[in-house]
Amino acid sequence: MDKAQTTGHIPEDDAHAGDLADLRNEDFDYLDAGGHTYLDHTGAGLPPTSLVRGSAARITGGLFGNPHSESPASRASGVLLSQARRAVLRHFNADPAEYAVIFTANATGALRLVGEAYPFTRRSRLVMSLDNHNSVNGLREYARSRGATTVYVPVSGPGLRMDERRLRAALPARERGPGLGLGPGLRRGRVGERPHGLLAYPAQSNFTGVQHPLTWIAAAQARGYDVLLDAAAYVPANTLDLSRFHPDFTVVSWYKVFGHPTGVGSLIARRDALARLRRPWFSGGTIYAVSAQAQWHVLADDEAAFEDGTVNFLSVPDVTAGLEWIDGIGMDRVHAHVTALTGQLLAGLRALRHSDGSPLVRMYGPGDLVARGGTAALNLLGADGRVIDERVVTRDSARRGISLRTGCFCNPGAGEAAFALPPRRLRSAARRQVASLEEYLELLRLPSAGAVRISLGLSSQPRDIETFLTFVRETYRDRVPGAAGLEARAGC
Numbered sequence: 245m246d247k248a249q250t251t252g253h254i255p256e257d258d259a260h261a262g263d264l265a266d267l268r269n270e271d272f273d274y275l276d277a278g279g280h281t282y283l284d285h286t287g288a289g290l291p292p293t294s295l296v297r298g299s300a301a302r303i304t305g306g307l308f309g310n311p312h313s314e315s316p317a318s319r320a321s322g323v324l325l326s327q328a329r330r331a332v333l334r335h336f337n338a339d340p341a342e343y344a345v346i347f348t349a350n351a352t353g354a355l356r357l358v359g360e361a362y363p364f365t366r367r368s369r370l371v372m373s374l375d376n377h378n379s380v381n382g383l384r385e386y387a388r389s390r391g392a393t394t395v396y397v398p399v400s401g402p403g404l405r406m407d408e409r410r411l412r413a414a415l416p417a418r419e420r421g422p423g424l425g426l427g428p429g430l431r432r433g434r435v436g437e438r439p440h441g442l443l444a445y446p447a448q449s450n451f452t453g454v455q456h457p458l459t460w461i462a463a464a465q466a467r468g469y470d471v472l473l474d475a476a477a478y479v480p481a482n483t484l485d486l487s488r489f490h491p492d493f494t495v496v497s498w499y500k501v502f503g504h505p506t507g508v509g510s511l512i513a514r515r516d517a518l519a520r521l522r523r524p525w526f527s528g529g530t531i532y533a534v535s536a537q538a539q540w541h542v543l544a545d546d547e548a549a550f551e552d553g554t555v556n557f558l559s560v561p562d563v564t565a566g567l568e569w570i571d572g573i574g575m576d577r578v579h580a581h582v583t584a585l586t587g588q589l590l591a592g593l594r595a596l597r598h599s600d601g602s603p604l605v606r607m608y609g610p611g612d613l614v615a616r617g618g619t620a621a622l623n624l625l626g627a628d629g630r631v632i633d634e635r636v637v638t639r640d641s642a643r644r645g646i647s648l649r650t651g652c653f654c655n656p657g658a659g660e661a662a663f664a665l666p667p668r669r670l671r672s673a674a675r676r677q678v679a680s681l682e683e684y685l686e687l688l689r690l691p692s693a694g695a696v697r698i699s700l701g702l703s704s705q706p707r708d709i710e711t712f713l714t715f716v717r718e719t720y721r722d723r724v725p726g727a728a729g730l731e732a733r734a735g736c
Contacts (some may be wrong), residue, residue, distance in 0.1 A: 246377075248546065249488045250346070251378070253484065254317075256264070256283070258388055261371075263704075263706065264486075264511070264573070264577070264581050264702060264703075265576075266712060267573070267702070267703070268703055268705055270293075270294070271292035271294050271295075272290055272292065272293070272703040272705075273293070273613050274557070275290075275703065276647075279645045280445070280595070280645055281645055281646045281647065281708050281711045281712065282647045282697045282703070282704075283646060283647060283648045283699060283700070283704075283708060284648055284649050284697070284699055285448050285480065285500075285618065285699045285700055285701030285703075285704065285731065286477055286500070286619045286649070286697065286699035287649055287699070288499055288503065288506075289499060289500050289501055289502055289701055289702075289703075290501060290503045290701070291502075291503035291504035291702050292502065292503060292504070292569065293409070294569070295318055295502065295503070295504045295562065295565055295566055295569055295695070296504055298565055299504065299505070299559075299562050299565065301677075302565075303558055304491055304563065305321060306511070307320060307369070308320050308321045308555050308558060309321055309639055310557070311325055311554070311555070311557050312554060319563040321557040323560075324557070324560070324561040324564070325347075325555065325557060325560055326343075327561070327564050327647045328560045328561055328563045328564045328575060329345040329347075329547070329594065331563065331564040331567045332345045332510055332512065332563065332567070332575070333345060333512075334567075335571065336484055336486045336494075336512060337485045337486055337487045337488075337575075338486035338487065338512060339486075339487065339628075341515075341735055342486075342514055342515060342519055343486060343512055343513065343514060343515065344492070344512075344513050344515050344546065344547050345510055345511075345512055345547060346506060346510065346511040346512075346513065346547045346549075346550045346551055347509070347510055347551060347555045347560050347563075348508075348509045348511055348551075348555075349508070349509060349511065350413070350497045350507070350508075350509040351379065351474065351495040351496055351497040351509045352379040352422045352497075352509075353509055354471075354493075354495035354496075354509050354510060354511035354539045355379045355380060355382070355383065355495055356379075356382075356509065357385040357511055357521075357550050358383070358385060358493050358495075358513075359382065359383040359385075359387075360382075360471060360523070360524055361521035361522050361523045362386065362387075362442060362470075362521060363439075363521070363523065364386060364387045364390040364391075364392040364441075364442075364521055365390060365391065365392065366390070366391035366392065366730070368387075368392045368394045368439070368440060368441040368442075369392060369395060369414075369440060369441035369469075370383060370384055370387035370392055370393070370394045370441055370442050370444065371395045371397065371411075371414045371415055371440075371441065371442070371443045371444070371464075371469070372384065372393070372394070372395070372396055372444050372445065373396070373399065373406050373444075373445040373446065374398050374399050374406075374558065374573055374657035374658065374660070374661055375395045375399045375404065375406065375445075375446065375449045375451065375454065375458065375658040375661070376399060376444065376445065376446060376474070376655065376657055376658075377446065377450055377457070377474060377476070377655055377658055378595060378654040378655065378656065379474075379654070380444050380445075380446070380472075380474050381656070381657070382443075383444055383472075387442075392441065393441075394427065395540055396537060396657065397410050397414050397445075398410060398661065399454075399657075399658065399661045400661070402610075402611070403452075403454060403609060403611075404449075404452050404608060404609050404658060404661055404662060405454055405456070405610075406445070408457075408460075408707075412423065413442075415467045415469055416445065416465055416467070416639075417440070417467040418439075418466055423676070426733035427553060428583055431503060436555055439468055439469055439470045439520070439730075440467065440468040441469055442469060442470045442472055443460070443464045443469045443472070444471075444472040444474070445460070445473070445474065446473075446474040446475075446476075446478070446620075447473055447474065447475045447477070447478035447479075447482075448475075448477040448478035448482070448617045449477065449485070449607070449609070449617075449619070449655070449658060449684070450476070450477040450607025450619065450654070450655055451609070451619075451621050451652075451653050451655040451658035451659065451662070451695075451697070452479075452608055452610065452616075452619065452620075452621050452658060453609055453610070453616045453617040453618060453699075454584075454609055454615070454616055454617075455478065455482075455615045455616055455617055456493070456560070457615075458473075458489045459489075461489050461490065461491050462472065462477040462489070462490070465490075465492075467685050469491070470492040470517055470520075471491045471492050471493070471595075472491065472492065472493040472495070473489075473491035473494045473495070474492075474494070474495055474499050475494050475495065475496050476495060476500055476509075477500070477617065477619065478502075478617065479496055479501055479618075480500050480501045480578075480619060480701060480702075481575075481579050481581075481582040481701065481702070482579055482617070483575045483576070483721065487519050488510070490514065492513065492514045492517035493511060493513050493514075493517060493560060494511070494512040494513075495509065495510070495511055495512075495513075496510050496512070497509040497712050498510070498563050498566060501566065501569075502566035502569060502570050503566075504562060504566065505556075505563075507556055507559060507561035508556055508559050508560055508562070508563055510563075510600050511550070518550075523549065523550070523552075526697045529560075547572050566715070570702075573700030573702065578702045581702060581704075582618040582700050582701065582702065583613060583618070584622070584698045585618065585704050585705075585706065585709060586613060586616070586617070586618045586700060587613055587731075588706060588709050589618075589620055589698060589709050590611060590612070590613070590620065591657050592656055592709060592710075592713045593605045593607060593620065593622065593713075594611070596713065596716055596721075597719065597721075598627050598722050598723070599719055599722050600627075602625070602627075602629060603625060603717075604624060604625055604716060604720060604721060605622050605623070605624060605625065605696040606622060606623045606624075606631070606715075607620065607621070607622045608621040608622065608623075608658075608662040608695060610660075615636070617627075618696060618699055618700035618704075619698070619699040620697070620698045620699070621653075621658075621695045621696070621697050622695060622697075622698070623664065623692065623695050624637060624698060624716060624720055625725040626720065626723060626725060627721075627722050627723055627724050628724050630724075631692050631729065632720060632725055633691075633725075634651065634692045634694055634696060635693055635725040635730045636651070636725050636726075636730065637650055637696050637726055638650045638717050639730070640715075640725075641712075641715060644711075644715050646711065646712060646715060648695060648696060648697065648698055648712075649695070649697040649699070650695070650696050650698070651694040651695075652695075653692040653694065653695075659694055659695070662695065668673060698712065726730070
């Protein structure tokens with residue numbers, strides 16, 4: 245767990261940590277060579293040159309085959325897959341006797357595995373934070389199809405944090421038990437006992453950068469719930485210690501951590517929770533034995549039961565290399581670097597003003613560094629005080645070689661909370677047959693389709709932030725930019 249969540253403040257020495265300038269020059273020199281300013285690390289990490297070259301050397305310097313065989317080429321792949329599983333467990337300080345690593349295409353694929361196989365019933369509950377990525381929101385369709393109750397816990401206040409009181413109310417125990425927020429020593433129910441349901445929430449919001457407490461994991465488990473932790477936005481710049489916190493299911497996408505490879509994620513699951521899942525189908529690579537005519541099958545009893553078909557055996561070994569690379573830098577150093585840059589960004593955004601003193605920026609989420617990551621969501625304001633269309637910002641920033649994210653970031657709940665949309669208005673709009681996103685926005689009375697997101701990572705440098713701040717001042721200060729000629733929004 246990072247120091248901000250543990251202590252509630254950023255230690256002074258972190259703010260003065262090394263800025264990784266040498267790493268930028270060595271592994272990300274293509275940014276400055278191409279005149280790029282990259283501010284979308286929550287969307288994707290950037291590939292270090294050394295990792296890409298190492299991957300090419302490994303693939304072209306050996307012979308690797310489908311691991312579902314016993315040939316020399318297949319065995320070579322199998323050895324590298326086993327090494328990658330151990331590397332993931334080692335990175336998260338996870339006990340191999342407690343946790344299994346399943347390789348997927350991404351965090352979304354890992355979430356789908358849990359959703360389709362989780363034992364939802366009419367007596368169980370799926371509890372989710374309103375602040376969730378759509379890939380987590382999609383779990384509700386599996387729950388609904390089996391008659392389970394689905395509950396959203398709202399986020400509120402200027403920091404858009406989850407209300408612990410409302411979370412506690414959403415997780416009723418069948419028997420009176422400890423509440424949320426208790427200290428160590430919480431214990432689960434008896435082995436084999438059917439869980440009351442599933443709590444799914446992000447360790448860090450991909451919208452606002454809010455870091456939700458990891459202590460909720462044990463507290464929810466003490467009430468009889470499994471916990472699914474979306475760690476995709478959290479682990480690129482924070483330590484996740486699975487010997488201290490024990491979510492039943494944790495999902496990550498590795499390209500968000502070290503940029504290369506894409507197309508590989510992981511489900512890190514407690515073995516006892518994995519044993520409770522019931523897959524609705526089988527596929528190549530997931531079974532020990534099968535008969536077509538007798539119509540029976542026996543699923544494998546390890547990770548293979550959940551790795552459908554052939555895993556990406558040429559890319560999974562790059563996870564091992566990526567973890568070695570980032571562990572060599574040090575996650576504490578990455579965290580300190582991103583935290584210091586986030587402080588610079590927040591201060592710079594607060595200072596952006598029109599000549600009359602009115603703000604140029606409206607921010608969503610925490611305005612300080614307490615329990616937050618390097619993601620900032622905002623809208624830019626014209627001299628008339630109105631929100632500048634996010635498509636205008638996309639167009640103008642692209643002309644300056646700046647890569648950022650605009651829209652709802654696949655997190656509609658956080659956006660609804662940020663823009664203070666009442667449920668009644670949302671339900672009314674949902675009942676209408678709208679022909680386009682533009683019509684939907686009009687029904688909701690929204691000036692834009694979302695926000696502007698700036699997110700920082702280990703390849704970021706102070707000059708990137710200054711480039712963005714200068715762009716905003718030079719482009720929008722004392723101006724009311726027009727939106728003529730913009731293409732219609734295709735979707736959120």
